[in-house]
Amino acid sequence: MFRILKKEFAHFKSFPRNMRILLMTNLIYALVLPIIELFVGAYILRESDNTSYVVVYQLMVYFGIPVSFLINGILLRRIKIAWLYSLGMLLSGVAMSIMMLLPSVDITGISISGFVMGISFGFFWSNRDFLSLSTTNDTNRNYYFSMETFFYTITFIIVPAIAGYFIVSGERFGWYPAKAAYVTLTAVVFGLTVFSSIMVHQGNFVNPKNDRFIFFKFEKDWYWMLLLGAFKGIAQAAIFFFPILLILSFVGEEGSLGGLVAIGSLITALVLYLIGRFSKPEHRIYIFSFGLLVFLAGGLVNTIFFSAIGVVIYQICNSLSRPLLDASYFPIQLGVIDHIAEIENRNKFAYIFNHEAGLFAGRFAGCMLFLLTAKYASPEFALRYVLLAIAAIQALSIPVAQMLIKKIQNYKKQKDIHAGAVPESIVV
Numbered sequence: 001m002f003r004i005l006k007k008e009f010a011h012f013k014s015f016p017r018n019m020r021i022l023l024m025t026n027l028i029y030a031l032v033l034p035i036i037e038l039f040v041g042a043y044i045l046r047e048s049d050n051t052s053y054v055v056v057y058q059l060m061v062y063f064g065i066p067v068s069f070l071i072n073g074i075l076l077r078r079i080k081i082a083w084l085y086s087l088g089m090l091l092s093g094v095a096m097s098i099m100m101l102l103p104s105v106d107i108t109g110i111s112i113s114g115f116v117m118g119i120s121f122g123f124f125w126s127n128r129d130f131l132s133l134s135t136t137n138d139t140n141r142n143y144y145f146s147m148e149t150f151f152y153t154i155t156f157i158i159v160p161a162i163a164g165y166f167i168v169s170g171e172r173f174g175w176y177p178a179k180a181a182y183v184t185l186t187a188v189v190f191g192l193t194v195f196s197s198i199m200v201h202q203g204n205f206v207n208p209k210n211d212r213f214i215f216f217k218f219e220k221d222w223y224w225m226l227l228l229g230a231f232k233g234i235a236q237a238a239i240f241f242f243p244i245l246l247i248l249s250f251v252g253e254e255g256s257l258g259g260l261v262a263i264g265s266l267i268t269a270l271v272l273y274l275i276g277r278f279s280k281p282e283h284r285i286y287i288f289s290f291g292l293l294v295f296l297a298g299g300l301v302n303t304i305f306f307s308a309i310g311v312v313i314y315q316i317c318n319s320l321s322r323p324l325l326d327a328s329y330f331p332i333q334l335g336v337i338d339h340i341a342e343i344e345n346r347n348k349f350a351y352i353f354n355h356e357a358g359l360f361a362g363r364f365a366g367c368m369l370f371l372l373t374a375k376y377a378s379p380e381f382a383l384r385y386v387l388l389a390i391a392a393i394q395a396l397s398i399p400v401a402q403m404l405i406k407k408i409q410n411y412k413k414q415k416d417i418h419a420g421a422v423p424e425s426i427v428v
Contacts, residue, residue: 011277012147018135019144021203026128027151028196029089032189034159036092036117040099043182047105051379055367056107057114058237062363064118065125069356072126073213073349081127081207086197088123093190095120100183122356129352131205133334138281138412141331146276149323153269156319208349215350219343221407222351224400225336226358231397232329233362235295237370238390268320272327281335284328285405289398291324292391299391306384314387332401335408366390 012020041054072084095117102109136144163185170176275287298317302310337351369389373382 008277015140015143016135018131018203018205019140021199022128022131022135022205023144023147023151025085025196025200025203026148028192028199029124030151030155031159032089032092032192032196033152034156035163035185035189036096040096040113040117043099044105044110046178048110051383052371052374053105053107053110055371055374057110059364059367059371060111060114061118061121062237062360062367064115064120065122066356066360068119068122069126069353071119072123073353076207076349077210081131081205082200082203084123085127085131085200088120088125088127089193089196090190091116091120091123093186093193096186096189100179100186126349126352126356129330129334129355130208130349132330133337133348133352134206134208136334138331138335138338141334142279142281142284142327143276145330146272146279146327149327150269150272150276152326153272153319153323157269209347211347211350213347213350213353215346215354218354219340221336221404222340222354224404225333225340225355228329228332228397228400228404229355229358230362230365231394231400232325233359233364234366234390235325235362235394236359237363237366238299238387268323271320272323275324275327281331282405282409284331285398285402287324288328288332288401291321291328292395292398294324295321296388296391296395299388303384303388329401332404332408336404339408339411 041057044053044057045051068088075084095113098116099105099110099113102113132141132144166185167178167181170181171178275283279287294317298314298321301317302314304310305313333355337348337355341348341351370382370386373386
């Protein structure tokens with residue numbers, strides 16, 4: 001076992017230093033994300049007993065993200081990217097603090113907290129995407145994103161279980177109120193974001209070119225990438241708030257929320273590591289398709305059973321599908337950016353910024369689908385059927401992803417021909 005670990009660590013050290021620093025930074029921040037994604041929503045539902053409040057909060061998060069992308073693009077002309085990346089991580093703790101300081105959970109308070117959290121995510125993801133793009137290449141992106149997602153998967157096993165037990169135990173044994181537990185978790189989030197902010201400054205990261213980054217016309221293949229982003233955004237609307245609503249609706253406490261999230265994640269973590277270690281670029285479409293089909297299966301089970309059993313099975317499917325989708329989607333996205341940016345000779349951050357428009361359109365559509373269904377039918381009807389509808393819609397992204405992968409392969413092989421290399425075959 002020691003020899004295997006030593007071999008894998010040597011493999012990790014064979015990659016560029018900036019890539020390793022970025023992975024370690026994201027590992028630390030991965031400890032924060034489960035608390036932000038799972039327990040903030042659970043706190044809103046606990047304090048308000050209103051499922052629509054959770055969706056409104058998430059919708060404000062989605063509004064804040066593109067605003068932050070725009071601000072970040074402007075600030076990158078004057079401020080080092082590591083500082084802006086740190087700002088995004090630190091603001092997540094600020095957003096949680098705003099929520100904890102509210103005398104009562106109302107629509108105004110959760111909207112402000114959600115918008116600040118969206119600003120936090122925008123700074124984090126826009127800089128994270130550019131740094132991932134600039135520190136990796138197509139040959140090592142499977143490893144990079146599989147390792148990154150492996151970290152997130154492991155933390156989604158450990159952190160929810162510990163945090164959920166911590167919240168529930170205080171009330172169960174009369175040690176402390178639930179609000180005190182949430183305040184303590186917020187302090188932990190602050191500490192971890194400070195630590196991860198220090199780590200990112202150990203790298204030697206370069207800002208994108210100080211060029212224009214807002215464009216409205218692109219090469220036609222980029223619009224297919226935006227469509228793929230919209231499909232992903234629709235699913236994100238479900239991924240972020242449906243597990244909270246479903247689990248708390250049927251199980252009723254945060255301890256179960258943490259425990260159910262852990263189910264199936266250990267297997268997923270192992271699969272992700274093997275994917276990153278041994279898969280090649282041509283395997284991405286299979287990983288992507290399998291992740292989508294697992295997510296669709298989870299939505300179908302939830303619709304059919306709509307019970308605690310259905311929630312358990314759905315959450316297992318969700319825990320498996322989301323990491324697989326992330327590990328395959330991001331290399332596809334960055335490959336398309338490399339391809340289109342070279343054709344159009346533009347700042348690569350322009351595509352990261354514009355890609356957010358596709359994600360936002362999908363997120364907004366997913367949230368509005370739930371809100372309108374809950375209003376004109378019922379919250380129970382929305383929880384039962386909207387998830388399946390979203391999963392079915394997202395499955396349409398498989399042929400789009402396959403087409404983009406083939407176009408990237410064709411472009412790379414044509415470059416090899418012009419460079420004097422002779423590829424084995426040309427993908428039609």
